[in-house]
Amino acid sequence: MKEFFKVTDLKSVLEYSSAFPRVETEDIPLDESFGRILAVSIDADVDLPDFMRSTMDGYAVRASATFGASEANPAYLTIKGAVPMGESPGFSIGSGEAATISTGGMLPEGADSVVMIEHTEAIDRTTIEVYRSVAPGQHILEKGEDIPKGAVLVPDGKRLRPQETGLLAAFGTKTATVYKKPVVGIISTGDEIVSIHKTPAPGEIRDLNMYTLSGLVRKAGAVPVPFGIVRDDFDDLFKTCTTALAQTDMVLISGGSSVGTRDFTIDVLSALPESDIFVHGISISPGKPTILAKSRDLAIWGLPGQVTSTMVVFEIVVKPFIEHISGLSQINEKNFKLSARLSRNIASAQGRTEFIRVRLNHKDGILWADPILGKSGLINTMVNADGLIEIGLNTEGLDKGTEVEVIPL
Template sequence: MEFFKTILIEEAVNIIKEEFKDYKLESEIVDLDDAYDKVLYEDVISKEFVPEFDRSTVDGYAIVAEDSYGSTDTIPTVLEIIGEVKMGDRTELVVSSGKCAYVPTGGMIPKGANAVIMIENTEKMDEKTLLVQKPVRIQENIIKRGEDIKENEVVIERGKKLNPAHIGALASLGISKVQVFKKPKVFIISTGDEIIGIEEKLEFGKIRDINSYSLKAQSKKIGLEVVGNIIVKDDFIQLKEAILDGLEKSDIVLLSGGSSVGERDYTKEAINSLGGKGVLAHGISIKPGKPTLIASAKGKLVIGLPGHPVSAMTVFMAVVEPFIEKLYSLNTIKPTIFAQMTENFPSSAGKDTYVFVNIKKEEGKYYATPKFGKSGMITNLSKADGYIVIKIHEEGVNKGEIREVYLL
């Protein structure tokens, strides 16, 4: 029996990036309504100012701020009302000392005014007389022209995954279509005589296909398009045909199971029979997930993941996600927090150890408690809030230690 030689996670990631360094994602133009959660292909540069004019952030009166200094309920400042700004219209009103003009929220600030006093801090004596009962600062309740977005400013950078705030910013600029990356396609294969579909009757010795569903969800989360998935028995011909089918339909093929070194694990043999460079690495120094296979077949990436669900998902996060981030030029960072460990936890000698944790917040501080469980237990991950990584050179983590937690 042939045993694999393990490499570091960093080496595995670098092997993939180097082998597929010339692979480029194409772009497409989509409507703004369809742009949410897609990755921006190029910088969005504003061609205008937002707002286009100085405008009020409240309903109130545009005034000269200095007129309000010292104003109180008992000793108000008396101002002359010279008119009203109509919402959506340009105003030709000019405010000088001793005068004011009504402005609605979002309305244009008249020339000469340098503040807006909220309507609730005033009292209107008659149609021409206003009592100001509170002082305001210069520029209070005013958003200046271009204060939100300036002309020729980079509003959103290439590689940003578009969220609702980004969509709003694009709408503010009148952008109805946006150039985004096309999603890489992925094909998922679950292997093993014991694997059955989730709708099949569960018989003794059989296992429902967990990995197809968890890997599909992980793939969609990081911006992949899942174009197919299949269950294949431990048969060389069937496995080879399934991989070929996946290579024709997708950019990346993920296999779960069959990446070990057992007598009936045909993944390595099947991949090497397809032409191309074949298997590039077999075995990663990671727990859980050691028996991982990295290959190039017909110029496309093939990853052989362990069969245990938690191991497969862990390797996906450790190896596949960094490659996809590089393809997308993603400049977002996986969300993390810093938390205090509530228990000691040992590392596995010679491996990077991924430890899933639960997070609790008390009095403004985060606390992380390790979840103990084996790599075949999917609930070990489904009930976790995040994970920490104990690097290969570390002996473990100690109770009370502050660690970076990657949120799931």
């Protein structure tokens, strides 16, 4: 028996991500920026709002004029005018005066608060009764109350959600400098693999890994580029890897990293320019026969051929590398995992980190994680799964009822 792998533990594998540089940046129109990662932080160049704004329909007043006002003892104010929407009022008010104002209107000089229309009554065209007192600052936004001038609007490394895009729009940002979407090349290997456009002969299967990996790459915010199916041949794989590395920011090879006739993948990766084999085997299950190499500045992966193993390795190992080169800052990105309770005991071998597919079910107000049975290579186990749970390196198993974190699939 040969020892094929000097396995690396998961934590150490993930630390290699810092060896790879981030992708370049580009300027894009703000309305295309949703989901993109900001490369240069943007500061507030003015106050938001830039003027004192009403948050209610009613009357702009000087608060002190309403102190003590009640239904029994209303305050009487003179209407000085109406604030037109979207314009400077063009007049100021004194202590006994009020101005009609709508939500979003600009307070006239002299006003410090707004009385809601529901707490007033118009006596005639120029006089109102006020039934409640307001405090200075009530029902208004102060200048700069939302965002003061000079504050950081959005830090670099943040993935833009609709609210960040809206905030940038409020400050007139027309274009945003974001990281380019990493381009990820995908190569399938194996003499038994045929295009999905062919009917497989006996012994052949269709190239589903190309499709699962493309979907996973897209889901991670990157752009998949297929480089087709390569037969089990050193020269062909070397040539395709070279082509892919020249056109992309990362390369995934599916199949070809298991022991047996196909372990020349490691020879191909070793022969690439300025090559370094970082990882040959990871102490995770599924996914042990995974290779990580560096050629010049780029990561190139040998992934297990089995579709389910490849998917797990992608989620757990490859995705953090894509996020790293995408410019995503881990400080800004919060990944909160679902918590559920295990519905049955699971045994696990020590010395490796194990990922178990689970299906989630609500029952009696509790979210249960049901481990999915069946051979690990079956794609139906991934189709039936809602997520993965992790069983640690030094854990022999988990008991029914244990609280587990679920990585969504």
